[in-house]
Amino acid sequence: MLKEIVSLFQNSRKIALTTHIAPDGDAISSELSLFRALRRLGKIVRILNCGEIPSEYRFLTLGGEIEQYSPETHDDWINDVDLIVSLDIGSARRLGPLYTPVKYSRGVKLSIDHHPVTDEFYDRYYICLEASSTSEIIYTFVSELGVNLDRSIAEPMYCGIEADTQSFRLAGTTSVCHQIVSELIDTGIRAEEIHHRVHCEKSLERRLLFAEGLSKIQLASSGQIAWIEIDHGMIARYDVSCEEALDLVNEPLTIRGVEVGLFFLASKEDETRVSLRSRGRVDVARIARGFGGGGHRHAAGLIYEGTTEDAVKDLLPQVQMQFESQLGVSHPIFAQRAKSAKA
Ligand SMILES: [Mn+2]
Numbered sequence: 001m002l003k004e005i006v007s008l009f010q011n012s013r014k015i016a017l018t019t020h021i022a023p024d025g026d027a028i029s030s031e032l033s034l035f036r037a038l039r040r041l042g043k044i045v046r047i048l049n050c051g052e053i054p055s056e057y058r059f060l061t062l063g064g065e066i067e068q069y070s071p072e073t074h075d076d077w078i079n080d081v082d083l084i085v086s087l088d089i090g091s092a093r094r095l096g097p098l099y100t101p102v103k104y105s106r107g108v109k110l111s112i113d114h115h116p117v118t119d120e121f122y123d124r125y126y127i128c129l130e131a132s133s134t135s136e137i138i139y140t141f142v143s144e145l146g147v148n149l150d151r152s153i154a155e156p157m158y159c160g161i162e163a164d165t166q167s168f169r170l171a172g173t174t175s176v177c178h179q180i181v182s183e184l185i186d187t188g189i190r191a192e193e194i195h196h197r198v199h200c201e202k203s204l205e206r207r208l209l210f211a212e213g214l215s216k217i218q219l220a221s222s223g224q225i226a227w228i229e230i231d232h233g234m235i236a237r238y239d240v241s242c243e244e245a246l247d248l249v250n251e252p253l254t255i256r257g258v259e260v261g262l263f264f265l266a267s268k269e270d271e272t273r274v275s276l277r278s279r280g281r282v283d284v285a286r287i288a289r290g291f292g293g294g295g296h297r298h299a300a301g302l303i304y305e306g307t308t309e310d311a312v313k314d315l316l317p318q319v320q321m322q323f324e325s326q327l328g329v330s331h332p333i334f335a336q337r338a339k340s341a342k343a
Pocket of ligand 1: 026027088114133134164
């Protein structure tokens with residue numbers, strides 16, 4: 001399987017790399033490290049994205065490597081490539097405006113990911129669910145392709161792993177992951193400098209939005225579900241981007257007793273981005289799939305058409321219902337019965 005994908009790379013001359021809409025740290029990083037490795041092999045490679053690089057990851061590229069997709073500029077080129085690689089995509093729907101040009105391209109379509117496959121869009125899949133991040137999977141390809149792992153490839157790779165493990169804290173941070181990171185550090189990258197640039201270079205407005213968002217946290221289901229809602233008004237008042245507001249995404253889950261954390265963010269006019277986080281007892285990907293979204297057991301997301309207020313009103317009761325059915329503590333009367341049975 002791995003060998004097949006490696007020869008697919010070797011036998012392709014023109015290669016397009018892309019990722020999901022609103023690219024995050026792992027998306028950008030896996031693209032950049034694979035792009036640099038393939039360039040080294042003399043391939044004609046372009047990264048085409050729908051959505052800007054989040055500000056904290058802009059230092060990774062001097063510019064020019066990542067292009068914003070536009071139909072006029074890129075559709076002919078996409079149609080003519082030998083290979084199109086989607087990184088960290090989850091579902092092909094998350095290609096956004098690139099969905100149609102990718103679908104009709106004559107190139108072989110490959111998905112490299114650490115999310116479970118939810119569609120049959122691609123010709124080939126290389127899915128590694130145990131990997132902490134897509135960037136960690138790219139490590140394997142760089143070494144199989146015989147490309148020397150140097151600083152310029154290692155730096156984005158480190159950022160991608162750091163992003164998806166939340167600074168090496170999440171379950172995916174295995175000993176294999178640490179071994180890879182150790183090799184990355186040995187190339188001479190400056191880990192402490194990277195952490196500083198990613199986490200400690202935020203605008204004051206961004207931190208103040210964080211503070212207000214945190215102060216508005218709410219609880220449901222006897223404190224087992226927590227959520228934060230950031231509407232258009234708040235985004236506009238602090239003048240931060242939607243991606244910057246995502247600083248709050250993991251906060252609801254940091255409270256003792258909370259099993260599922262929800263984050264409702266006004267993304268576009270009448271569109272809400274909903275992020276779900278779980279401590280592990282509840283599979284939030286299953287909940288997200290019920291609303292057309294997807295993700296992992298611990299972290300999932302979906303797009304809701306409507307305001308954040310509508311999203312909370314509409315989704316919260318359903319999330320509570322699914323939450324209770326998954327945990328099997330459905331109705332107070334049953335809990336009462338269970339108690340008296342024990343007694
Ligand atoms: Mn990822």
